[in-house]
Amino acid sequence: MAGVRPDIGQTVVIPRVGDNLAQALARLDELANGADFALGHNLIAFDLPHLRAANPRLRLLDLLAVDTLRLNPLAFPRNPYHHLVKHYQDGSLIRGRRNDPELDARLTLEVFDNQQKAFREARAELLTAWHWLTTAVDSAGFDQFFAFLRASPRPSDAEARDAIHRCLAGNSCLTQAKMAVMDAAQQGWEVAYALAWLSVAGGNSVMPPWVRHQFPGAGRLVRQLRDNACSDPDCDWCRERHDVRRELSRWFGFDDFRPEPAGEDGRPLQRDIVEAAMAGEHALGILPTGAGKSLCYQLPALTRYDRTGALTVVISPLVALMADQRANARERVRLGDAGILIIPPEQLRSVSLRRVLHQREIGSWVLDEAHCLSRWGHDFRPDYRYVGRFIREKAGQDPIPPVLCLTATAKPDVKEEIADYFKAELGIKLRVFDGGARRTNLDFVVVPTRGSAKFDDIYQLLQEDLPEHMPGGAIIYCATRRHSEEVAQFLQEKGVKADYFHAGLPPETRKHVQESFIRGDLRAIAAANAFGMGIDKPDVRLVIHTDIPGSLENYLQEAGRADGISRRPAACCSIPRTTWSDSSGCRPVQD
Structure with a gap:
């Protein structure tokens, strides 16, 4: 002592x-x-x-x-x-x-x-509100402290309520603000902490974890004030900040959502998914590659972060997004400087990451490429089996935050398996938005070949569909690492700027090859099927499959990476050397 x-x-x-x-x-x-x-x-x-x-x-x-x-x-x-x-x-x-x-x-x-x-x-109205709120119940020490600072005794109820109202004006829902002012005396410190956070909302701030644990009403109050839309036409906050088109324009500069695919009512499914996510619903969105799946979680995440400071955690298998969570990145998340954290499922086992997530309120969980939850995903990435348990443990006694699953393709049994998984693990029901997998801008071609002529056929396709004068790049999918290396070496000998990409390469090499392809330094890249997911490259004009994938679903995922962002016409060519056997009943394609 x-x-x-x-x-x-x-x-x-x-x-x-x-x-x-x-x-x-x-x-x-x-x-x-x-x-x-x-x-x-x-x-x-x-x-x-x-x-x-x-x-x-x-x-x-x-x-x-x-x-x-x-x-x-x-x-x-x-x-x-x-x-x-x-x-x-x-x-x-x-x-x-x-x-x-x-x-x-x-x-x-x-x-x-x-x-x-x-x-x-500090602003005078904040000091007035804090003086009244922190001394509502037996807090003579804080009364003396704030009286000394303000050179004034504890404010009257009317004076304090007016100060609280002025702190909330234009910063929260009008209807909820009126209720908060009425109940302020019963919540005391919780209202004081909510006002403090709101005074800097929209910047790099986060409510301290010990406040959220000792005074849980503070976080709930912030959500009530800013995250629950009212129906009052005079509430400028809700009419402005809960309008998805206005939020789309504010964050991304777009006037409207993509019109296709549309639901049965003709409304854009992209908008429907965003509205459901922003309303706190659990949802499964199936949109073809290029239909704007990323925006479906990014817009709700940014809006939620701005309104409440909550973090959206995106679980993704994408190699392109598996940046190391270095100490400075973890610190940015911990201190509230980041509203979105993208991690592979394996990082949920990281003790350091768990500590960081414990510091933040989780506003939503997103599973990108959600088909990885299906049986093949379990075999390929077994950590997916523990996603539900981790979400449940993180929530504790609180309600499960909104869960949003997104994928480009999902057969009926895969959709059912995803829905059943979250029903069993978390007791939640996913609302399904199915936009199908139709891509009208892609031209699908099967090219006959012989084993000895396959490399020449690949080169010929490049010359015809992606000539030297045409901007853009090509992805050539191969079944094995060795095959991807052989294809890249052959094209290099032909004078094509090409390289290969697979999991056996060092991380820095994969990063360099990937960035070279995105910049346009490489005309072609020979890769395993994981490459291309999440690649922000608008001019992939050609996708070639040298070997048929294991299922039609996988093929659609990979072929859909042809101009998946710009939605311009692109070619998808298959030149297989094995027959396609698939349980879905597809007709085999001979060599």
Whole structure:
């Protein structure tokens, strides 16, 4: 234990209590004699209860209590908060040495001094609201503190409610704001923390985890104020911020959603999926490649992050998006600087990632390429089997956040399996939006060949469908790593700028090859079937399959990467050397 009296320059340090607890407490109590108030970091929830349990007759227990942990989210709502306070579960102090209570006391004094400076720069209506809210129930210490800052006694109910209303004006739903003002006295600190976060909403801020755990009503209030649309025509917030077309224009600059594919009512399915996701529904969206699946989760994610600070976690198998979660990236997520986190399913086993996710409120879970949840996905990426359990464990006793599954193709049994999985694991029902897999801009061709002539046929297709003067690139899918290397080497010998890509290459090499292809430095790339998913390249003009994939579904996924973004005409050629055997009943194509 330790105590510091800066006004008289005295300090008491008890390095080890041992059997002299009574004597140590007496020394600490003597130091507190004559003080105006007791100050500490987590003083109210931790130190005082322990001291009261040890000796309920201590005079320092009668002092007014001021807690810097409680004040910190109010004084520093914008990241990185205070430089001496960790943004962790307990909001503890950042120490240079452990088990040094005197250092902790002096750090607390420094934090308190900086908090006072920050409060003096805060808006008057915020200080008025905080003074009233933090002293609603037996908080004489905070009453004295805010009265000193404001040079005014605790505001009246009418004055405080007016201040809260002014803090919420134009920053939240009009209907919900009126209800929040009416119930503010019962929620106290929770409303105070919600107002603090709202004062910097839309920037790089996140409500501290310990606030969300100790005062869960604060996060719920933010969601009620900004994430639940009302029907009042006079509510400018809801009419503006809950209009999906306006949000589309605000975030992406588009006037409207893609008209195709459309549902039975003629409405764009892309818009329907976005509306469902923004409304908090669980959904499965099936849109052909190039129909804008990524926007279906990006727009709701960005809107949700802006409105509530919540994080959207996207689980994706895409090699193109498996950037290492380095320390600085994890820090950006932890501090609220990121609204979307894209990870492969294997990273759910990462202890460091779990810690980061524990710091954030999860607003939605997205499964990109959701067909990977099916049986073949389990065999290929077994970590998919634990996605549901992880989501359930992260939610704890809270409702499951919205789950959005997206894929380009899914046969009836795959759709059923995805729906059954989430029903069994999470008890949720997915609303299905099925846009089919039809691609009118693709020209499908089967080219007869012989084994010895296959490489020449590949070269000939490149010359015919992607001549030198035409911009764009070609993906050549091969069944094996060795085959992809052989194809690339053959094309290089023919003078074609080509390379190969497969899982056996070092990560940096794969990244270099991929980026070269996206930039247009490579005219062709020979690759395994995983390549191309998530590639942001608008001019893939030609896709060649040198070997038929294992199923029609896989073929449609891969062939659909031909000009999947621009939707311009492109060619999909198959020059197989094996017959196509598929349980779906497709007619075999001979060599």
